[in-house]
Amino acid sequence: MQETTGRLPLAWAVLMGSTAFAAAEEINIYNWGNYTSPEMVEKFEEETGISVSITDYDSNDTAIARIRRGGHGFDIVMPSNSYVPIWIEEGLVQPLDTGIVTDLDNIEAQWRDPEFDPGREYSVPWAWGSTGVAVNTSSYDGDIHTSDIFLDPPEELRGNINVVPEMVDVMHLAANHAGGERCTDDPEVLRTMRDTLTEAREHWISLDYGTIDSYTEGDFAAGVYWNGDTLRARLADPDIAYGYPQEGFPIWMDNAMVLADAQNPDAAMQFINFILQPENAGMNSNFHRFASGIAGAEEYMDPEMIDAPEIVIPEDLAGAGEFTRTCPSEVNDIYTQIWSELLQ
Amino acid sequence: MAVTQHIDTTGAQAGADMAALTAERESHGWKWLLSLPALTILVFAASGPLLIVLIYSVLTPAEYGGVVWELSGRAWFQVFFRRDIFDPDEVTLNWSHLSVLWRSVSLAFQTTVICAILGFPTAWFISTRPPGQREIWLLLITIPFWTNLVIRTFAIQEVIRNQGVINSLLMNLNIIHSPIQMMYTDFAILVGMAYVFLPLMVLPVFAAMDKLDTRLLEAGYDLYASRWEVLRRIVFPLVRPGFIAGSILVFIPSIGSYVTPRLLGGGRNMMLSNLIELQFGQGRNWPLGAALALTLLVIVLVALVFYLRTIGGDEDKQHG
Numbered sequence: 033m034q035e036t037t038g039r040l041p042l043a044w045a046v047l048m049g050s051t052a053f054a055a056a057e058e059i060n061i062y063n064w065g066n067y068t069s070p071e072m073v074e075k076f077e078e079e080t081g082i083s084v085s086i087t088d089y090d091s092n093d094t095a096i097a098r099i100r101r102g103g104h105g106f107d108i109v110m111p112s113n114s115y116v117p118i119w120i121e122e123g124l125v126q127p128l129d130t131g132i133v134t135d136l137d138n139i140e141a142q143w144r145d146p147e148f149d150p151g152r153e154y155s156v157p158w159a160w161g162s163t164g165v166a167v168n169t170s171s172y173d174g175d176i177h178t179s180d181i182f183l184d185p186p187e188e189l190r191g192n193i194n195v196v197p198e199m200v201d202v203m204h205l206a207a208n209h210a211g212g213e214r215c216t217d218d219p220e221v222l223r224t225m226r227d228t229l230t231e232a233r234e235h236w237i238s239l240d241y242g243t244i245d246s247y248t249e250g251d252f253a254a255g256v257y258w259n260g261d262t263l264r265a266r267l268a269d270p271d272i273a274y275g276y277p278q279e280g281f282p283i284w285m286d287n288a289m290v291l292a293d294a295q296n297p298d299a300a301m302q303f304i305n306f307i308l309q310p311e312n313a314g315m316n317s318n319f320h321r322f323a324s325g326i327a328g329a330e331e332y333m334d335p336e337m338i339d340a341p342e343i344v345i346p347e348d349l350a351g352a353g354e355f356t357r358t359c360p361s362e363v364n365d366i367y368t369q370i371w372s373e374l375l376q
Numbered sequence: 377m378a379v380t381q382h383i384d385t386t387g388a389q390a391g392a393d394m395a396a397l398t399a400e401r402e403s404h405g406w407k408w409l410l411s412l413p414a415l416t417i418l419v420f421a422a423s424g425p426l427l428i429v430l431i432y433s434v435l436t437p438a439e440y441g442g443v444v445w446e447l448s449g450r451a452w453f454q455v456f457f458r459r460d461i462f463d464p465d466e467v468t469l470n471w472s473h474l475s476v477l478w479r480s481v482s483l484a485f486q487t488t489v490i491c492a493i494l495g496f497p498t499a500w501f502i503s504t505r506p507p508g509q510r511e512i513w514l515l516l517i518t519i520p521f522w523t524n525l526v527i528r529t530f531a532i533q534e535v536i537r538n539q540g541v542i543n544s545l546l547m548n549l550n551i552i553h554s555p556i557q558m559m560y561t562d563f564a565i566l567v568g569m570a571y572v573f574l575p576l577m578v579l580p581v582f583a584a585m586d587k588l589d590t591r592l593l594e595a596g597y598d599l600y601a602s603r604w605e606v607l608r609r610i611v612f613p614l615v616r617p618g619f620i621a622g623s624i625l626v627f628i629p630s631i632g633s634y635v636t637p638r639l640l641g642g643g644r645n646m647m648l649s650n651l652i653e654l655q656f657g658q659g660r661n662w663p664l665g666a667a668l669a670l671t672l673l674v675i676v677l678v679a680l681v682f683y684l685r686t687i688g689g690d691e692d693k694q695h696g
Contacts, residue, residue: 093441093657100442118440197643199658219462226461238560238642249539251559361439361660366461368659369472375646376472 057082059299062089062099062106064286067159069319076306082299099124099291107294108303110158113285114200114358116148125289127153132301135308143285143325147355155287156304157325159260159317162345162353163201163282165275166247166257166265176275177349179209181254183232190235194246194255197239201282202229202256203367204356208280215359217366226370233374247272260321263342274342276349282356285325426673433666441660451663455671473651473668480648481675483562483637484630487569488577491626492619494570495577499618502578503585514582517575525572529639532568533559536640560642568636573629577622584618585611624683628676648672 057080061068065088073084087106089095092115098104100122111119119125130136136144136152149155165181172188180186182193183206195202204214206229212221237252244261246252248269257265262274288307290300306312313324314332323329323343330338337343345353359367433451435443455473460466502513520528535541538555546552558564588611596606634649643650648668655665 091657093660097441115440122440194642199654222461233644236644237557238644240560240639240642249537251538358440361437364660368654368661369458369461371659372472372476372646372651372654375644375650376475 057296057299059084059107059296059303060105061086061108061110061303062095062104063108063110064088065090067110067286067320069316071319072307072312072315075312075315076303079306080299080302082296082302084303096124102293104291104293105295106291107296107300108288108290110286110288112356113146113148113287114356116155116287116289118358119289120149120154124292125154126292126294126297128156128290128304129297129301132298133305133308135305138308138310138326138328140325140327146285149287155289156308158286158288158307159320159322160283160285160325161259161322162276163196163198163205163256163258163284164262164277165254166252166262167254167273167275168247168250168252168269168271169273170271171253176273177278177346178275179205179277179279179281181275181277182236182256183209183228185232185235185254189254191237192253193236194242194252194257195236195239196241196256196258199367199371200356200359201284203359203371204282204354205256205277205280208277208352211279214280214282214354215357215363217363222366222370226373229370229374239375244268259342263321263337263340266342267336276345276352278349278352280352280354283353284356429666429669433663433670435663437661437663439660441656441662443662448663451661451667454661454664455667476646476648476651477671477675479645480631480672483565483569483647484627484633486566487573487630488623488626490566490570491574491577492623495574495581495622496615496619498574498578499581499585499615502582503588514579517578520572521575525635526639528572529568529636532564532571533639536564536567559640560644562641562645564640564642565637565647568640569630569633572636573626576625576629577619580621580625581615581618584615584621588614620683620686624680627679631676631679632672 059082061084063086068086073086077083089098092112095109095111096115096118099106099109109119109125128136133156136156139152139157143157143160145151165176165179167176167181167189169176171192172186174186181189182195185193203225206225207214207216207221210221210224210228212218212225216222240246242252242255242257244265247255247257247262247265257274259274262272265272266274288304290297290304294300307316308326310326310328311332313326313329317324317329317337318332318334321337358364432443434447434449436446436448436450438444454470456470457467458470458472460468498517502510502517505513533540536558537543538557538559540559542558543552543555547555558567592610592614593606596610601609632649633647634653637643637645637647638650641647646654649672652665652668652672655661655668659665
């Protein structure tokens with residue numbers, strides 16, 4: 033491993049060197065799959081003459097492991113809020129060049145100074161959303177703004193509940209449900225969490241990422257799901273609704289950052305400034321169906337998204353939302369242990 | 377004295393053999409260099425990564441994934457034991473890991489049995505076709521291999537899901553009124569794995585049957601053996617090596633199966649590979665993941681040795 037890491041950058045350097053002569057300018061974006069509007073990319077390429085290529089990843093852990101190894105050739109990455117501090121701490125990303133990124137003020141006021149990147153020195157919002165519950169209201173017509181939907185499920189939903197296998201999100205929801213804070217290590221709360229989860233699991237049919245079809249075609253009657261995906265499901269089947277658990281629910285934000293060893297940092301900074309423009313952010317939102325965190329982007333969003341209950345958090349529930357956080361190892365170890373017991 | 381002499385003569389004999397052998401080797405002395413590319417691949421591409429896994433399993437997990445270069449036996453301890461969350465002094469067997477381990481072995485074993493039961497008649501059917509037709513049937517058996525595993529798994533999902541082919545058919549025919557839950561069960565995992573790995577059983581069993589001397593069957597009938605006896609006492613013993621090879625080929629990928637349990641099993645119950653993935657991903661405990669991966673390797677090795685012993689034992693019996 034040590035040996036190969038030494039050689040790879042050299043090979044890349046040769047490769048990148050040769051392509052640099054061929055193409056004018058190029059940036060390589062490393063992003064979650066199915067998350068970048070092709071229309072928006074095309075617009076960027078037309079406006080700047082910089083060509084864009086995109087490589088997918090499927091988890092924050094995959095992304096950071098690959099970048100740590102070096103020799104990746106990427107310029108931009110989109111880590112979730114809980115991972116942003118790790119990227120900064122480990123020196124994997126570089127501060128934004130305010131000479132090129134001039135429109136940081138376009139960021140909505142509430143996201144300008146987030147706890148994971150104070151003062152937005154390194155990152156700009158790409159998309160944000162929440163993890164809540166999706167419910168097929170034809171199966172259950174009670175209150176859906178509660179994590180009881182999956183932690184103490186009503187009779188009608190039992191046996192038809194899916195939970196996304198995102199340990200951190202599920203533990204966050206379970207901790208709030210038990211009256212504790214995210215990343216809690218309070219033994220009493222942990223005990224309640226474990227007991228609640230163990231009991232609730234009997235009513236779950238699966239822990240799957242699932243697809244929108246799973247909800248619209250009746251495989252799942254309810255489940256833990258993301259707001260943007262629930263929006264897509266609702267557009268296909270109006271019975272599906274999104275609930276914001278009043279006990280507390282995780283909010284996440286994926287952020288665009290420029291890598292410390294970017295091949296083409298100037299072009300990358302141009303891209304960062306490009307996605308700060310409301311028009312482009314709106315275009316991107318129309319594709320991934322999440323809010324962008326850019327002020328004025330609504331004007332460019334599809335009409336069905338602007339007032340969508342999945343996008344606009346009801347005022348009385350907004351306070352229950354809290355950013356996810358990467359828990360310290362000791363806590364994460366306990367969570368993994370509970371999680372393994374749950375799925376044994 | 378006689379004994380020593382005996383040893384001496386055999387020793388001398390062996391010495392002479394060795395001398396001949398070395399002479400021969402010397403004349404080909406440089407030729408082993410030709411195998412250098414293969415050796416390099418074996419050493420670096422097969423043993424190298426394994427060695428890294430082994431080293432990682434005795435290191436300390438870093439805060440956010442990866443490892444710190446400090447020796448620690450904690451990962452190996454965690455494979456089998458755990459400290460109680462609420463009372464760190466209480467050490468118990470790690471039942472969640474052991475039960476995941478047991479599920480993997482048990483599901484892999486069941487898959488092997490199902491493949492053997494389905495594979496035998498299939499192979500028999502093919503081997504009894506006229507020679508020209510056999511190739512066509514064999515080709516048909518290998519066709520699923522041309523398609524990506526994930527796509528085949530999704531195809532099964534379409535067949536067995538609640539709104540899938542089977543359920544809609546049964547409901548349209550008014551045989552059932554609400555869908556039968558097949559997705560997200562062990563049944564689904566078994567269907568998926570048996571479907572995916574069946575060719576690996578059929579092909580070696582067919583190869584063994586192809587060599588079967590049909591005159592032996594006739595001889596059996598001539599000696600008043602019933603059909604069952606012919607099957608049990610002539611066919612089974614002769615195609616047994618095929619079954620053993622097939623079982624190895626099915627068992628090993630089944631026990632390490634990741635995609636099928638994930639997509640069809642619905643993730644409610646992990647198999648070993650899902651547990652390993654958890655440690656490298658959200659669990660952020662690479663050493664434990666590495667130790668679990670090696671545990672899987674050891675199970676496969678033990679199974680292999682067991683199978684090979686059974687074959688070896690048989691051959692001894694035959695010679696004796």
